Amino acid sequence: MSRRVTLAARPVGFPQNSDFALDEVEIEAPGPGEVLVDVLWTSVDPYQRGRMNEARSYAAPLQIGDVITALGIGEVVESNDSRFSPGELVVGQLGWQEYAVARAGTLRPVPSGLDPPTLALHAVGMTGFTAYFGLLDVGRPRPGDTVVVSAAAGAVGQIVGQLAKLAGCRAVGIAGGPEKTRDLTEVYGYDSAIDYKSDDVTAALDGEHVDVYFDNCGGAISQAVYRRLNLGARIVVCGQIAQYNAERPEPTFQPGLLIVFRARMEGFLVSDYASRFDEAARRLAHWVANGDLRWREDVTDGLANAPRAFIGMLNGENRGKALVKVARSRS
């Protein structure tokens, strides 16, 4: 049998535990070209919130009763595709469940040298790729630029600051609370850190001239940053976590600012860069191996606790990349 977490109700505003259900189904047999995977770790990411709404965004919404979409790492149990063999570790959209059947083409092998393999879910995985393409391709940082990052201690933000340093920039991170703010400068190499829970962000940014704003959060924090843009600034819109639980998100930006600062605001989806994931993985793995890229995981134990980990992440309670270890009693 395979336990799984499904959507019990569409969250109205902030999600609650009762929006999720835990059930158990028989393990499916993989069809032609499919692979059966024993899921070991599953990921908790802000984009999942959008899938729970009825409205179509860039991806189709989940239906009530569907397994929650999630990236995960697992071990191949049975493979009907020549690319994968039993015992191999793979990463892909496996969902919040103990066993997943996936089309082989949607899976990637976890590189054998990757230690720990969970890096394939963050620094050398989707959130690392998001930081890499968002900062380097969309933000186009130049040495000497000031790069400001919101949700800077989160899964994406922790990588963005370090890539900004590698690119010769000054990195300023914004996070909530003293622990995360300390991590920014002590672990992730930010030059300067702002605690939005205790500091006035606008005042803390006084004197900064923001060349690149890598925005993971939106809302009031972003409005403070908009006031400090430099001429020619680039605003990379990666996420808007402050807006995801609003029943009706309010406009927060005045486009006229882009005239005053001759600035550019651009959104992107990491999936559009799929053809270049290998490039990003190779470089990120290299930087992790040589110590240029540091990271922190926040692991919750047990699939049944995935909803709690997800709600906590939306509340900013995680310190590092939020992951769930899919512990189970094997029968």
Place this chain on the structure above:
Amino acid sequence: MSRRVTLAARPVGFPQNSDFALDEVEIEAPGPGEVLVDVLWTSVDPYQRGRMNEARSYAAPLQIGDVITALGIGEVVESNDSRFSPGELVVGQLGWQEYAVARAGTLRPVPSGLDPPTLALHAVGMTGFTAYFGLLDVGRPRPGDTVVVSAAAGAVGQIVGQLAKLAGCRAVGIAGGPEKTRDLTEVYGYDSAIDYKSDDVTAALDGEHVDVYFDNCGGAISQAVYRRLNLGARIVVCGQIAQYNAERPEPTFQPGLLIVFRARMEGFLVSDYASRFDEAARRLAHWVANGDLRWREDVTDGLANAPRAFIGMLNGENRGKALVKVARSRS
């Protein structure tokens, strides 16, 4: 003597006639490197509204008593610079006044073949350059793209639609009232026209997939267009005339939209392209001469009426590029 229109009071919200004063001063003598110009036509443009506020934007604000900043065309009366001789027509920041003393380096000759010479104030001048660089460099239209333009019958908008057609695009214009809307399709070559005063803009754009939105207005009209963006859309923020008279402009845009559509929103100032004005002038003059680029002027007679023309333009009353013929009684 030289009559001039000065700033009598900073407008609060929408400007009024009483915010302007008409006075008369002695004609100044030009200093070394300066030129005395007899102003024949002066221009009325939305950006002038921003200069009347106290806050510094991309340019320093006017002070009370200053002559209103304006582009104009005039005849050189006296020149202390070898580049200009008496009798020549020049274009530059001459202000709302009958005689202007200007540094020679800030003036450009009106090309001798330009007929009428007032083209140097619109289609082959600053508003034409704005359309040219904004659409082609910022918007990057590709053949087959749908280009939507707000304030499409205005000085910039009328050129943008025709450049979009030259670039192989479908052009959709939004303007106010039946005359301007008719001009869009009958004079300026737009494929489709929307009258925001009588049509529901969102409904009128149903079925459109907007690749480039050239935005001159902002506000509610833009919010309707944002709902119809295509993947990879480019929003060119040229002007926000709907916001210029707001005492405190409200945010109108949700940055998260840029993620959904992988879109880019970018502002620009035509002055940043000064090194390429000759390129634009040459091409625009060619297209005007061969009939590819049509235009319409809305001329008000008499310098004293410049404030009225300006207020009318902010109200959308002009049909074509708003100009003032600086008629005077010569002594």
